Amino acid sequence: MFFASDNTSGVPAPVMDALVRANDGFAAGYGNDTVTLSLRDRIRNLFDAPEAEVFLVTTGSAANALAIASHCPPWGAVFCHELAHINVDECGAPEFYTNGAKLVPLGGAQAKVAPETLADALARAGKGGVHQVQPGLLSLTNLTECGTRYSVTALNALCGLACDHRVPVHLDGARFANALVAEGCSPAEYSWQAGVDTLSLGGTKNGLMGVEAVVIFDPARAWEFQLRRKRGGHLLSKNRFLAAQMIAWLQDDLWLKLARHANAMAARLEDGLRQHPDARIVFERGGNMLFVQLPRAIHTRLQAAGAQYFLWPDHATLDGPQDVPVTGRLVTSWSTTESDVDAFLRALDVA
Template sequence: MFFASDNAGPAHPKVMEALVRANDGHAMPYGVDPIMDDVRTMIRDQFEAPEAAVYLVATGTAANAIALGTLAQPWETVFCSPEAHIHEDECNAPEFFTGGAKLTLVPSIDAKMTPDALRKSIAYEGGRGVHGPQRGPVSITQVTERGTVYSLDELGALTAVAREFGLATHLDGARFANALVALGCTPAEMTWKAGIDAVSFGGTKNGLLGVEAVIFFDPKHAWEFELRRKRGAHLFSKHRYLSAQMQAYLTDGLWLETARLANANAAHLAKGLTDSNDAQMVYPPQANMIFAEWPREGHQRLHDAGAVYYVWAGELKGDDPAEPLQARLVCDWSIGADGVDRFLEALRG
């Protein structure tokens, strides 16, 4: 009953098998291995972007921060929601890798920026001449850190605002596959066809051991990203072990299969929570992450039964058994219906 994070789940067996195969013999280092050649082709095909520049790093923070460092100058600001992963969970890595660019927090609804709020925030910045930050890229987290998903129309509306001001748009897709299967669209439709310029294409949360792709749809950014990745100490020598994971991820739709499993687990859990009558959804659950609240006594039963998840708001230890506490529950591909059912049974007592 582990619902703390999709980072905590196991790597898929097919990924481990691919690593064993990649470990046979010798291969050139630093991303010139033959497996990486295949990965570039596979990603370009999936995204319908034959000219895209494709690179791998080991962590989502590296993917986001180095991509934004490539898109933003040190004197610029990056526009994002207050709940964006680059703001909440990356220890100022974007500011560090951009050389000092700041983050401007755009008001959000259900953790999603709105076009009007983005336009107002961009209009405000850049109006103080040399004395204020200059306008920089927009960064969108998809799936958001509250489990909501931007529709294609919402993405297109935000990128249209960015283009009004001549700004690039970055998509933080740590849970890219979960959003994609939730929307039932293609990778191209959720990225460059919606106006996205660069993507952090996640795999670690969705069945990989540890690898993320960075994709620039305009290859003009390629050389600068390569230099920033090396300077930032994120160019792997034995790169084939990153390449092998991503190759397995993309082979025969494994990345979509694991995302569908994770989303289905979350949908099953959300329905069970709603049917319990004690639980209320805080945000609409749209992918593999749920925010819900129910009485303290239910949380205490779950923790006593060995359930692992974050109590997001409120204290587990308290005197009032009826006080509602908020939980964050994240499903990965491996939990299965049985794990969800055990959780719901423990909640009901």
């Protein structure tokens, strides 16, 4: 009953097999190998973006921070939702990589930036001239931190506002696959066609060992990205082992299948939880994350039964009156099984 995060899972067999196959003899270092080149071409095809550049790193924080720094100056305002991972969970990585850009946290229901909030922020930004940080970048997260999902329409609207102010858009796609299969659109529609300039395409949470691709749709930014990646210590000499994983993951739509499975497990969990009289689903489920309010006593019981998940937000606690509801954050993954879900629901007496 591991629902703490999709990054507590391992990797599926085809990915491991690809690693074994990649471990054959010598290969040029630092991404100059044929496997890496081949991955780039696949992603270009997949996104219908023949000029996009693709670079691999091993963490989502690195992907985000490097992508942001390559599109935003040190005196830029980075507009993002106040709950965004880059704002809350990366220990200041974006500030570090940009050399001190300012994250401007925006409110918004369901962890989604509302167009009017963004419009206001853009309209005000930098109006004080040199005294203020300048409009720099819009960073959206999809799935959001609360597991909700931007529709293609919503994404277009937000990117359009940014574009009107000549502000580039970064998409933190740590769970891009989960959003994509739920939305049912194409990768292109869900990224550059909507106005996204650079995408952190997450692999780790969906079945890789620590592989994230940064897709840069404007190739003019690519060389700077490469220098920043090296300088950040994120250029792996044996890059083929990252690329091989991601190729296997893309092969035969495996990444989409894994994401669909994770989403289905979350749906099963949601269905069960909705049977429980004391459970309240907090956010609209957009993919493989579920936020559910339950009395502390029930969380205590679930955890005693072996369920692993975090309370939300970070400072929530099971200490205190046991009838008070607190929120649990349940994340399913490609490797979550129906029996995991059902065991959880049984512990809740709803299965």
